[in-house]
Amino acid sequence: MATSIEGQSVSDIRIDGIQSFGCLIRFDSLLQEVLQVSANLQEKLGISIDKALTSAPKDILGSKLQQRIKQSLSNNLRLSAALIINRQVLGTYQRFYVMAYRSDDSIIIEFEPLSRSGEQRLMPIVNEWLSRLAQVQQIELLQQMLVQSIQAVTGYDRVLLCQFDSHWNRTAIAEVCRNPSRSLLNYRFPASDIPAQVRNRYVIQPLRNIPDVNAQIVPLTPTSADLDLPQLDLTAGMLRALSPHHQRYLREIKVAASLSIAIAGEQQLWGILTCHHFTAVEVSAAERDAAFNLVQMATQRMFLLQARQQATFLQQVLDSRELLSTERDKVVQPKALLEKYGKNWMQLFNCSGIALLYHDQVSCTGETLDSYELDIVGKWLSEHNGNKVCWACDQLSNSPLDKLVNLRSRAGLLAVPLPIEQNQSGWLLLFRNAKKVQFSWVGKKQIIEAETSNPLHRVEERGYEIWVETIDTEAPRWSVKEQHAAQDLAEDLAVAITVHQISRLNTELQRANKQLKEIAHTDTLTKIWNRYRMELAIDAELAAAERYGHPCSILLFDVDRFKSVNDTYGHDVGDQVLTRLAEEVQSKLRISDNLGRWGGEEFIVLASHNSLEEAIALAERLRQHIETVEFKTVGKITVSIGVAEAIPGKESRRRLFERADQAMYRAKQSGRNRVEAASTELSAS
Numbered sequence: 180m181a182t183s184i185e186g187q188s189v190s191d192i193r194i195d196g197i198q199s200f201g202c203l204i205r206f207d208s209l210l211q212e213v214l215q216v217s218a219n220l221q222e223k224l225g226i227s228i229d230k231a232l233t234s235a236p237k238d239i240l241g242s243k244l245q246q247r248i249k250q251s252l253s254n255n256l257r258l259s260a261a262l263i264i265n266r267q268v269l270g271t272y273q274r275f276y277v278m279a280y281r282s283d284d285s286i287i288i289e290f291e292p293l294s295r296s297g298e299q300r301l302m303p304i305v306n307e308w309l310s311r312l313a314q315v316q317q318i319e320l321l322q323q324m325l326v327q328s329i330q331a332v333t334g335y336d337r338v339l340l341c342q343f344d345s346h347w348n349r350t351a352i353a354e355v356c357r358n359p360s361r362s363l364l365n366y367r368f369p370a371s372d373i374p375a376q377v378r379n380r381y382v383i384q385p386l387r388n389i390p391d392v393n394a395q396i397v398p399l400t401p402t403s404a405d406l407d408l409p410q411l412d413l414t415a416g417m418l419r420a421l422s423p424h425h426q427r428y429l430r431e432i433k434v435a436a437s438l439s440i441a442i443a444g445e446q447q448l449w450g451i452l453t454c455h456h457f458t459a460v461e462v463s464a465a466e467r468d469a470a471f472n473l474v475q476m477a478t479q480r481m482f483l484l485q486a487r488q489q490a491t492f493l494q495q496v497l498d499s500r501e502l503l504s505t506e507r508d509k510v511v512q513p514k515a516l517l518e519k520y521g522k523n524w525m526q527l528f529n530c531s532g533i534a535l536l537y538h539d540q541v542s543c544t545g546e547t548l549d550s551y552e553l554d555i556v557g558k559w560l561s562e563h564n565g566n567k568v569c570w571a572c573d574q575l576s577n578s579p580l581d582k583l584v585n586l587r588s589r590a591g592l593l594a595v596p597l598p599i600e601q602n603q604s605g606w607l608l609l610f611r612n613a614k615k616v617q618f619s620w621v622g623k624k625q626i627i628e629a630e631t632s633n634p635l636h637r638v639e640e641r642g643y644e645i646w647v648e649t650i651d652t653e654a655p656r657w658s659v660k661e662q663h664a665a666q667d668l669a670e671d672l673a674v675a676i677t678v679h680q681i682s683r684l685n686t687e688l689q690r691a692n693k694q695l696k697e698i699a700h701t702d703t704l705t706k707i708w709n710r711y712r713m714e715l716a717i718d719a720e721l722a723a724a725e726r727y728g729h730p731c732s733i734l735l736f737d738v739d740r741f742k743s744v745n746d747t748y749g750h751d752v753g754d755q756v757l758t759r760l761a762e763e764v765q766s767k768l769r770i771s772d773n774l775g776r777w778g779g780e781e782f783i784v785l786a787s788h789n790s791l792e793e794a795i796a797l798a799e800r801l802r803q804h805i806e807t808v809e810f811k812t813v814g815k816i817t818v819s820i821g822v823a824e825a826i827p828g829k830e831s832r833r834r835l836f837e838r839a840d841q842a843m844y845r846a847k848q849s850g851r852n853r854v855e856a857a858s859t860e861l862s863a864s
């Protein structure tokens with residue numbers, strides 16, 4: 180079997196001849212001289228070759244047509260629209276479809292006789308299909324209707340819509356076929372069938388009409404070699420003869436007539452619509468043009484529907500992101516977000532599972548991998564891909580990850596970096612499971628093997644080789660739109676993660692601050708306020724007392740002969756006494772009084788709102804209570820207490836304390852286990 184539909188797989192072969200459904204005249208670049216004519220000129224135009232080669236172009240074309248063509252070609256390489264002309268041929272009027280274009284420093288004019296029959300029937304058919312195509316909302320339905328409409332207009336036995344993949348292999352995605360046993364639907368054709376130079380021709384001339392594969396090539400006369408001119412490039416025209424390769428190929432697939440219409444995408448060819456007839460068939464220029472227009476119209480609609488589909492997808496992603504942004508204020512755990520929205524994202528991105536890796540945490544939903552494996556994937560991505568770039572894979576078994584983790588059915592992975600802190604890595608991982616698909620390739624095994632790494636097996640013969648490729652380790656590709664949308668989502672998740680992180684740090688910071696405060700304010704042995712905290716409390720109370728004019732007093736007390744406790748029972752027992760003493764005193768105080776350890780075995784009570792008399796009474800109660808308490812190991816102890824009432828605004832905390840200390844000293848001097856009050860004279864001094 181030939182390797183190429185166009186048969187031009189190796190070199191750009193030119194043939195000095197045309198197909199027989201029209202005739203051709205080659206003029207010089209100024210349209211002043213006839214250089215070559217096709218051998219069927221007499222038959223088609225009624226002008227003998229000799230006459231044509233010796234006549235002035237005006238005499239063959241008529242001055243009106245000559246003028247028109249000259250004008251059109253003065254700026255362009257070809258006529259912007261083909262002309263229909265009437266011409267008398269052998270006594271009867273004949274209509275012709277005329278194409279004119281420049282090629283190789285010549286002007287080429289092609290004439291195709293038009294038959295009147297059938298044209299009237301064409302209009303309503305075309306109009307009906309146009310209106311039906313214009314209303315379809317589903318892409319697959321539109322594609323199916325397109326092939327049906329082309330069959331209705333051209334009458335071809337098989338109409339096939341093929342789409343190119345990124346390697347230029349074609350897959351037949353829609354078909355109508357009169358003979359089901361010759362259906363090629365879902366078949367795949369290797370890229371080499373339509374090599375680059377042939378695809379380039381389709382860009383220049385999207386129509387390729389071969390009404391009779393077996394027709395003899397009509398030679399040009401004189402030949403280009405005779406004229407010492409290069410062989411003509413007839414790409415822009417309709418009559419270009421088919422190469423022997425192409426002819427052999429079409430014969431092998433038992434096609435007698437073919438019409439192909441290239442479909443241009445935004446930047447490159449999107450696909451090709453191919454019509455095959457199993458016997459030779461005359462397709463009129465009007466039918467051909469109608470088919471071309473239907474393809475144009477349907478594909479524009481198809482691209483519109485595709486754009487709409489993508490817009491819907493993007494809108495859904497946007498909606499999901501909106502929901503996510505409403506969560507931000509609530510400081511939700513990222514893991515909870517995945518639990519809440521994961522299902523929706525899985526649907527949107529058509530994936531089996533989603534994982535989120537950040538700050539050494541792994542959360543996932545749906546079918547992904549084990550947590551430790553996800554961790555390995557994250558580390559591998561950061562190491563080999565950097566933290567800034569997306570990584571999309573549709574065949575993980577072919578990637579280095581296959582050796583690192585047990586992939587199970589996961590075949591596709593879209594890994595999107597989470598833009599969190601600079602040196603931190605985080606990933607949003609979307610997984611797709613493998614999807615089993617089978618493709619029936621048409622062509623030689625060797626060629627198909629070059630296009631795929633999957634095993635092939637031959638299934639049947641239909642005059643051409645068919646090789647079935649089974650793919651069960653691949654997932655559907657991640658489209659550019661999906662990748663961009665996933666990046667947007669990752670950005671939002673990164674914000675949610677950062678907000679959560681900050682709030683967590685805040686809580687931790689607050690807790691630490693509280694702890695620090697407690698440590699800074701608490702005496703480690705007795706767990707009551709320490710001296711620093713007591714000083715703060717006395718200062719605040721002094722300020723309040725001055726401001727509001729209420730009294731306030733302090734009680735300074737000290738364990739009597741505590742040294743002997745330590746000496747007799749040891750320091751630990753001494754500590755126990757101090758702890759118990761604090762508890763006992765605390766239990767006798769009002770909520771508004773504060774107890775603190777002043778240092779060593781000295782304690783202080785801040786009795787807010789207490790006058791000296793009230794404070795003395797409190798001190799006496801405390802002293803008496805302590806006297807009665809039975810301390811473990813030690814038995815009874817006593818305390819000596821010095822009481823001083825503050826003179827707000829007139830003395831400092833230090834001075835107040837000194838007065839209380841002096842009173843306590845007097846209590847010690849007076850025999851201990853006593854309460855002494857600081858004198859007011861002293862405080863005034």
Ligand SMILES: Nc1nc2c(ncn2[C@@H]2O[C@H](COP(=O)(O)OP(=O)(O)OP(=O)(O)O)[C@@H](O)[C@H]2O)c(=O)[nH]1
Nearest residue numbers: 737738739740741742743745750753754779780847
């Ligand atoms: N176990 C223990 N002993 C302490 C602590 N702080 C101070 N002391 C002891 O308390 C004793 C205080 O002794 P002194 O200042 O001589 O007074 P005293 O023996 O209590 O006699 P007077 O105060 O005069 O009744 C010392 O032996 C200190 O070592 C403490 O946190 N734990």
